[in-house]
Amino acid sequence: MFEGTDPMRIYSLAENQSTTLYVTPASDPRAATGGIDSDWLGPDGAPRMFSVNFKDGKADVADPLGRYLCATGQAKRTRLWLPSLRIARAA
Numbered sequence: 001m002f003e004g005t006d007p008m009r010i011y012s013l014a015e016n017q018s019t020t021l022y023v024t025p026a027s028d029p030r031a032a033t034g035g036i037d038s039d040w041l042g043p044d045g046a047p048r049m050f051s052v053n054f055k056d057g058k059a060d061v062a063d064p065l066g067r068y069l070c071a072t073g074q075a076k077r078t079r080l081w082l083p084s085l086r087i088a089r090a091a
């Protein structure tokens with residue numbers, strides 16, 4: 001599974017920095033961008049469930065899984081808390 005991909009470090013959004021996140025990308029409508037990647041499916045064609053274990057707020061996962069988690073807002077690529085780009089308008 002995920003052969004030939006580099007690991008990606010992601011960071012947790014949870015308050016508890018040592019937690020496990022369970023995801024099933026093949027059955028997530030947010031990830032539907034056409035065809036379903038075969039890495040997301042088991043040998044019987046059913047969606048695969050992945051567990052991501054965060055320790056001290058970080059986890060190393062396969063690149064496709066990391067990109068999915070960041071794109072769907074379940075993890076982030078940096079530990080930094082970045083300010084919102086919204087600008088308040090004066091009344």
